[in-house]
Amino acid sequence: MSAALSSSQGRPNWSTDLFSTGRLVEMNLYVTSRPVDIRSMAMDSKSVVDLIEASSGVHFSGFHMNGLVEQRHSSEVEQPTTSATENLHMQPFVIGVAGGAASGKTTVCDMIIQQLHDQRVVLVNQDSFYHNLTGEELARVQDYNFDHPDAFDTEKLLASMDKLRNGKAVDIPKYDFKSYKNNVFPPRRVNPSDVIILEGILIFHDPRVRELMNMKIFVDTGLLSLDTSHCKISSADADVRLARRIRRDTVEKHRDIGAVLDQYSKFVKPAFDDFILPTKKYADIIIPRGGDNHVAIDLIVQHIRTKLGQHDLCKIYPNLYVIQSTFQIRGMHTLIRDSQTTKHDFVFYADRLIRLVVEHGLGHLPFTEKQVLTPTGSVYTGVDFCKRLCGVSVIRSGESMENALRACCKGIKIGKILIHREGDNGQQLIYEKLPQDISERHVLLLDPILGTGNSAVQAISLLLKKGVPESNIIFLNLISAPQGIHVVCKSFPRIKIVTSEIEIGLNEDFRVIPGMGEFGDRYFGTDDN
Ligand SMILES: Nc1nc2c(ncn2[C@@H]2O[C@H](COP(=O)(O)OP(=O)(O)OP(=O)(O)O)[C@@H](O)[C@H]2O)c(=O)[nH]1
Ligand SMILES: O=P(O)(O)OC[C@H]1O[C@H](OP(=O)(O)OP(=O)(O)O)[C@H](O)[C@@H]1O
Ligand SMILES: O=c1cc[nH]c(=O)[nH]1
Numbered sequence: 001m002s003a004a005l006s007s008s009q010g011r012p013n014w015s016t017d018l019f020s021t022g023r024l025v026e027m028n029l030y031v032t033s034r035p036v037d038i039r040s041m042a043m044d045s046k047s048v049v050d051l052i053e054a055s056s057g058v059h060f061s062g063f064h065m066n067g068l069v070e071q072r073h074s075s076e077v078e079q080p081t082t083s084a085t086e087n088l089h090m091q092p093f094v095i096g097v098a099g100g101a102a103s104g105k106t107t108v109c110d111m112i113i114q115q116l117h118d119q120r121v122v123l124v125n126q127d128s129f130y131h132n133l134t135g136e137e138l139a140r141v142q143d144y145n146f147d148h149p150d151a152f153d154t155e156k157l158l159a160s161m162d163k164l165r166n167g168k169a170v171d172i173p174k175y176d177f178k179s180y181k182n183n184v185f186p187p188r189r190v191n192p193s194d195v196i197i198l199e200g201i202l203i204f205h206d207p208r209v210r211e212l213m214n215m216k217i218f219v220d221t222g223l224l225s226l227d228t229s230h231c232k233i234s235s236a237d238a239d240v241r242l243a244r245r246i247r248r249d250t251v252e253k254h255r256d257i258g259a260v261l262d263q264y265s266k267f268v269k270p271a272f273d274d275f276i277l278p279t280k281k282y283a284d285i286i287i288p289r290g291g292d293n294h295v296a297i298d299l300i301v302q303h304i305r306t307k308l309g310q311h312d313l314c315k316i317y318p319n320l321y322v323i324q325s326t327f328q329i330r331g332m333h334t335l336i337r338d339s340q341t342t343k344h345d346f347v348f349y350a351d352r353l354i355r356l357v358v359e360h361g362l363g364h365l366p367f368t369e370k371q372v373l374t375p376t377g378s379v380y381t382g383v384d385f386c387k388r389l390c391g392v393s394v395i396r397s398g399e400s401m402e403n404a405l406r407a408c409c410k411g412i413k414i415g416k417i418l419i420h421r422e423g424d425n426g427q428q429l430i431y432e433k434l435p436q437d438i439s440e441r442h443v444l445l446l447d448p449i450l451g452t453g454n455s456a457v458q459a460i461s462l463l464l465k466k467g468v469p470e471s472n473i474i475f476l477n478l479i480s481a482p483q484g485i486h487v488v489c490k491s492f493p494r495i496k497i498v499t500s501e502i503e504i505g506l507n508e509d510f511r512v513i514p515g516m517g518e519f520g521d522r523y524f525g526t527d528d529n
Helices: 021-027 045-056 082-089 105-115 135-139 154-165 207-211 235-252 257-282 294-308 312-316 327-337 343-362 397-408 454-465 482-491 519-524
Strands: 063-065 068-070 093-099 121-125 170-172 188-190 195-199 215-219 285-287 320-322 368-373 379-384 389-395 413-421 427-433 442-446 473-476 496-499
Touching (some): 093 105, 093 257, 093 294, 105 121, 105 195, 105 294, 121 154, 154 195, 154 207, 215 257, 215 294, 235 257, 285 294, 312 482, 327 343, 343 442, 343 473, 343 496, 343 519, 397 413, 397 442, 397 519, 442 454, 454 473, 454 482, 482 496
Parallel strands (some): 093 195, 093 215, 121 195, 215 285, 320 496, 389 413, 389 442, 442 473, 473 496
Antiparallel strands (some): 063 068, 170 188, 413 427
């Protein structure tokens, strides 16, 4: 694998695009980010395919990247299917809520659920997955460590989550804290939902469970020590949790106070220090004061709402932008996708859409503040356009986007790349002519179709080789297949993709479906019709 390939392993840190750390401190909400760079991991293209397949659920065959070809046969992996991408569409937003016992996790979860009232939300408690105690363990229940990771049937939890994520209902046991059994009450039928909240003291302990989560919240009770890097906790936190625990266990669970205190010093406190607190580092967000922290909960709910309103792939890849659809935009898509549309109309409506994508893409360039004096003598505070940019079109279809870019950016330089597709045998770079100082520019990469992502990977790899920083590239296209999005976003997590619609998938000929056929032929009039 070439050194150009980088990706963040597992799920991206969703919260960091919404919150800036500086503001969070003021709001008592702490955000951590842990990008994992796989550039240093010597990976071949097969490993990359495996990584992408594992995280996306989409299988690739005949996958090519950076000139390396790894042919994967249908006997090894499934052909790309629409059902794989449809499944991806249904993926729920999974929130993990961890924290010490009696830290306020339930309150936080309840508040999130209440505030998301018009969403389908289910709460899954780690408690439901306590192992049934054996007779021997029951006889010496005071010696049983309910705060140890081994107390939970994590395999069962994973199996239940797998079903829910695949759109199937599951029966989740109801644990009886009096009899220490999970089969006293009938199980709870949980239906697949938009949001799943996984709550429990050790819900961040197993990496496989953490991997399922799109957002990880750690609830702290008391005043948080400023030294969050070392996860130091003030004694106030432990005191509050102990006081709450005593009240809850004696009043609600009718337990003897002596037994509660015994269990606390023998198991609860050491397990907090040894197993729970060390998982705080995995949290995206740390909420001090638990359910009392309304600001933090409001922000979390806002963030979840934003993510739920987006296409599922935008939830996974924060740098993927789909322009806001309107009936006008749907109408333009309807026309350009219709196989009966004349060449004249195809070009007209494709141009209209391209212009929208280009304008949207320009909106992602950095800007500086600028004040001007209006004819009324007033000051208008606005912005100055970003300087030092250029376009790069992928010949030939990408050239259809040049006019729109020129119409928006007077005198913009436009480079060209020609990539030749050799059947199913990989992409080859044939020609390139780029501005000499391209490494100092923001690059708007133009190609109306993102299919397998092979062409885009070739084009982006070339730009990186020329010294363009990944974060300076904005890839503009009209339609994107999920397979291409996965490949590009996983390989180049810092580039931005702006598209007008995300497609269902690819057919067996690697053409986008529903798609619009051969874009270049239809736009430039070289098709048979
Ligand atoms: N509509 C729009 N125009 C922009 C934006 N950013 C830059 N432009 C315009 O694009 C044009 C080209 O950008 P420049 O940075 O001036 O040109 P350049 O490519 O650096 O050219 P040289 O000075 O020859 O190196 C200018 O007219 C900019 O005002 C934008 O975000 N939106
Ligand atoms: O993501 P991929 O699977 O690589 O497919 C996308 C490529 O296919 C199209 O070009 P095409 O090869 O049809 O050539 P053309 O533009 O010359 O018609 C499109 O313009 C992209 O460059
Ligand atoms: O569907 C597709 C895929 C690649 N290129 C196209 O023009 N159409």
